[in-house]
Amino acid sequence: MQLDRKTAMTTKIKHHLTDDLLMAYSAGTLPEAFNLVVATHISLCDECRARMGSFDAVGGELVAHLEAVQMAEDSLTAIMAKIQAEAGVSEDEPLAAPAVGSGLFPTPLRDYVSGDLEDVRWRKVGGGVSQAILKTSKDATVRLLKIPAGTAVPDHGHRGTELTLVLQGAFVDEHDRFGAGDIEVANEDLHHTPVAEAGVDCICLSATDAPLRFNGLLPRLAQRFVRI
């Protein structure tokens, strides 16, 4: 049943990670908060998992060439170490089939929540919206957002990059619709008012590397308290 749900999700995903994000993830240069959103999307999305595989292969080729140059002086030890390292690498293959959890959250997210949806400690942030900030390194912030069906998140722009992955329900903004598994990459150019679709509450995982910029005084005052 879980597999059916994931398979159904992966064929419905319309909005994917950009090459830039996949490459940065593969190279290990993203803040922890963004890594979590990327890893969670990849666990749901066959297409991005395959694209990530090709970036990892390119990275591996580069490393192999560097090792080949260094091997000249101490070749036998180096070769043995390389063989062992490669055996280890193939066992730890990060692109194995996605782990399947028992509920809504994919494995990368379950590790951060220490459980599933029912274990999230929500805090109300006004307008019916709740959030839970997850503990990561301080260079960026990642939170779960629960937006009641039919409710709008205040109109806002972005100072940095905002990466939003839909886990349940859907939201629409002025530009597009984002359903379960879809990822929205927003930057300084995007100004939007996301609204959760009627029906089911929208649950998202959202990473930001700078505070959002709300329009209007009230949301801006609230921003100081909710750390959006």
Ligand code: ZN
């Ligand atoms: Zn994807």
Ligand code: ZN
């Ligand atoms: Zn936004």
